[in-house]
Each structure stands twice: as structure tokens, then as C-alpha cells.
Amino acid sequence: MRLEPRPQPPLGVLLLYPLAAVAVTLALVSLLVLAAGASPLSVLGLVLKGAAGSQFALMETLTRATPLIFTGLAVAVAFRARLWNIGAEAQLYIGAVVTVVLGTGALPLPSIVLIPVIMIAAMAAGALLLLGPTLLKTRFGVDEVVTTLLLNFIALLFVSMLLEGPLKDPTGLGWPQSSRVVADAQLPRIVTGRRLHYGFVVALAAALCVWVVMKKTVLGYEMRAVGHNAEAARFAGMPVNSVLAKTALLSGGLAALAGFSEVSGLKGNLTLDLSPGFGYSGIVVAMLAMLNPIGVVVSAIFVAGIFVGADAMSRAAKVPSYIADVMVATALLTMVTALLFARFRVRWR
């Protein structure tokens, strides 16, 4: 069997295959639902209702999508330049740490100054955290996949150490949690009484900025060139290592914003379960969006809807909420396969 590129994939094919991927994902997940002794149609109904069935549900979905947009953008930017940043989880936590350090009263500034200062500091910390593995890659040839993965574990232990040490909440009754950030360091809610906060707006703005950088700037062009063929880019005189370093700063900074927005907009403090794997889900979000920054927003909302809907569903039906993680992982694998078949034709001989 061999794969032949389709010179110009017809529009029908480009639409049909992703739809087929969704159908296959739903079919496979239905099997698991049947195994759990529930009816797939009623479970699907409950998931949809839980994700988008009411104004409340919709806002919950957008709230959950916010960190996913940031980590999805972080991954999309890095993967575009073939910098395999699997460490968005670590960068997220570092962003959260900086938010707590600066936001719990250390800086007596008005909100309008304080929030941008915290954002910039958090981004800088995340950026530096990814710059390390990137320099190890460009200087010493150390594979960044393993180093960024291992940094996730180191970062979580580091946070645990801080929460039991210098950042420990004195009123926390022994729970490993930090003090709450002051009111001036908090992102306001968009609608009073709902959890959706202005972090979502920041995320949309970030997606727009990333789109502009990728499509309209020299750096974006260089990143795509390096990702497409690093050797050719080097031959064309591009400073490949410096492009990768800039990519790392951008990607790490974006992932750190996820930590900032979760603490400052939603949770108010830092705990060890701040992120239920937003860094890893960001990889799925970015791939489903084919690394397109605007697409990231759409796919983050889609993935968030699955998680929020499945949470609501598992309270009503007796199906474990891990079905959401299974569905998201299956969607990733079926979608990359479908996109391959959309671009290539299989010839048997």
C-alpha cells in the first residue's frame, strides 16, 4: 500500500473526512457507554445538555475553554516550528506561582496597573521555563520532548514544596493551598453571578495576536519555515536557533497565561489540582485546530464542552466522567488520521 498526495483535495473530501472522524469517535465512545450499561443516545443528549443546554452550561463551557485556549495556542505556536513543547502543564503552574507571589499583596498597585504587571511577569516566567529545554536542544542536542515532559513533574513538586512552605496559606487548615490573591489582582467576572471571567476575553485577544504574528510578521514566516524544513531554512540564511528560542518564549508565555487566568479569574488561589491536565489537553486542542490560532478557540470550546458535558452527564447517568478523556484522546487520533486521508489517496498494489 502507498500514499499518494492529492494535488488538489476536493472540498467534499476535506469536509467529509473530518466528519467521518467525528462519527468514528462517537461510535467508539458509544461502545464504552453500552459497556457501562447506559444508552448512547441518552448519554449524548445529557452531554450536549450539560455543555450547551442553558446559559449557565454555555458559560461553564467557555470558562473551561479559557485555559485550553492558552495552552492550545502555546502548543500550536511551538508545534508549528516543530518545537515539541509537551511541558505546557509546567509553564501553566509557573504562571500561577508568579500570579500568587505578586498578587497576594506584595505590590500595592491599582488594578489597572497590577494586572498587566502580573501578566507580564507570569509570561516571562513561563517563557524562561521553556527557553531552558530549547537552549539544551539547540546547544547540546538534547531532545526537548523528554526534558519538557520531565519538567512537568519537577514543576508540580516545586509547587507542592511552595504550598507547604513559603506560599502556604496560614488560614488553610493544613490544606496545601496558597493565600487568595487580593481583589485588585483579580480579573472581574463578565456577568455577575456567573463564573465566566475576563480571562476568556484575554484568551480571545491572545488568539488574535498569535494569528497576526503567525500570518503577518517575519517571525511567523520564519517559524513556519523552520517547522517545514529546518535545514532548508538554515540554508536560506535564517537564524534557526534564534527563531526556535523566540518560539519558545512565545509558547511558554502563552501557557503561563493559562495559570494566571485560572488563579486570577477563577480560583483565586493556587492548589495542586489547579490544572486537571490542561497542558496535555492543549496538545489535542492544537492538533484538532490543525495548529491554526483561530481554530484553537473553536476546538478549545469543543473540547471544553466535552469535559463540562461529561461531568454533568456522569452525575445523572452512571457512566464515569473519564469517558470525556477517552473521547478527546480518540478524537485526536481519528482526526489526524482523517486529515491524512484527506490529503493523501491510498493506492493498493
Add this chain to the structure above:
Amino acid sequence: MSEALDILFTASFWVAAIRIASPLIFATMGELICERAGVLNLGIEGIMTVGAFAGWFTVYSGGDLWTGVAVAALAGGAFGLLHATLTVPLGLSQHVVGIGITLLATSLTYFTYRLALPQVTTPPKIEPFQPLPIPGLSKIPVLGEALFSQTPLTYLAFATVAAVAWVLYRTPLGLAVRAAGENPAAVEAQGISVTGIRMGAVMAGSALMAVGGAFLTMSAFNSFFFQMINGRGWICIALVVFGSWRPGKALLGAILFAAFDAYQVRLQQISGGVVPYQLFLMMPYILSIAALVLVARRATYPRALMIPYQKGER
């Protein structure tokens, strides 16, 4: 200070080191086979999770221990088949597929666990493998206790290294596997299918990773809990690089790493809580990164690693 050194001369320390090394040995050999054939398998972390659960659950449902090991290997092989199908004939990104397999295998395991045991709060225990002292050899001071008073699965781990080394370097199959990772066109020229070799290697390697996971629930501990693999899979990927893709060196790396891990636990105990325990727990991960930095410059990757092969394409 002398207290810290004394640890190194106790038999219990080395027993622990070999025990900690065992799952890493299985999984490192698994990853090594995959990479030698030219496929980076980032599904390792998830496949170990599947193996840990499948082996434990088989025994929990009434199967015997060796059946559990076989079921774990089969489950790992199945995920290996999925990984191989997507990365070898279809040539999809090994990074993306690997992470996808890890996410899928982990979530599927957790889903099945919750489905099978909806109400449990403390994970149920099984009767794990017991130490099987080898007569005579286990009486040697320190060394005998460390190497020859382990459970049968540890002996199997060491036997696996010998088997992998023998197959890779002494058989035509091994030559084909190594060539598939270096120069696939040469393999095809011999009339051997690169696709077949690579898919077989990924499946066999994944089965070994799963047995590595099963060691944790069936020999090191006696129950399954969430997040129990805890990055061991990623550490094994570092160990393959550290061992420069050679079974013997990788074995040495795994034992050194495990000795260090056993040492930090003991150091933690005698430090008496002055140093935060998290610093000790970080050490293995930091050590892995440091080891990669040390060897990276002269690492000679299999030349066709991560490069998909299409027949007749240059």
C-alpha cells in the same frame, strides 16, 4: 555524613535498587526495540498504565499471576498495534500519535477501573509475586541478596535484557530490526518488509512496556492506583538515550538510576525533615535531564528514527 555513606553498604538498599530498576528495565527494553526499528514510542507512559491495570485486574478477578503478566503483555501489544498502524504504514507524526496513545490508554484504563470498581475508596489488594531466593547464590553477602532474592518478574527482567541483546546482535531478525532503524531501503532491498519489521518491533516493545507497568502492581506493590506510573515511562525514554540504544548500557543506566532513587528515599529519612521532601522527589527527574545533557553531544541516534518509510520512495 558517614550515615549517608553507610547506606550504600546495606543489602536492603541494593535489594530496593534492583526492585526499583525492574519495571524500568522492561520498559526501557521495550522503548529500545521500538527506537532501534526507527519508531519513537511516546505511548510508553500510557501503555505502562494499561499493563499495570490489566495485570492487576486479571489477578483480582481470579486469574493466576502469570496469566496476569500475559494479559498485560497482550494489552500492551494491542496498543502497540494501534500506534504502529498509525505511525508506520500511515506515517503520521510519532510525537502526536505517541502522546495520543498515552492519553487514550491512560483515560481508558481509568474509565475501566471506575466502571469495574465504582464504589471503592481504597484500592483492593492482590497477593503479589513473592521473592524466590535462588538456592546457593542468594547466600552471597549483599550481592546475593540484591540479585538472587528477588521476585520471579525481576529475574524475567534480566533475562529480557539478555534476550533482547541476543536477538538484536546475533540473529537475522535483529539485523533487520537494526537496519530498519538505520537504513530502511537496505532492508527492503533484501526482500524484507520494513513495515512488517517496524510494526512487529513496536508491538513487541509495547508488550514489554506493559509488563514493566504490571511489575508495579504485581510485584513491587499489590494494588492499582491512579497516576502510579508517575513519569517512569518518560524516564525510560531518557534511559534509552543514556544507554546509547544498547541493551547492556541501558540496563546499567536503569540500575544506576534506581540506586539513586533508592538512595534519595533513604537520605530523605536521615535528613530528618530539614530539607523539603519534594526536593528529594525531584532528584530523579533532574538526574534524568542531567544525564541527557551529558550524553546528548555524542549520542548517535538510529539514523532513520522518526522518519516514516514509504516503499520505493527516496
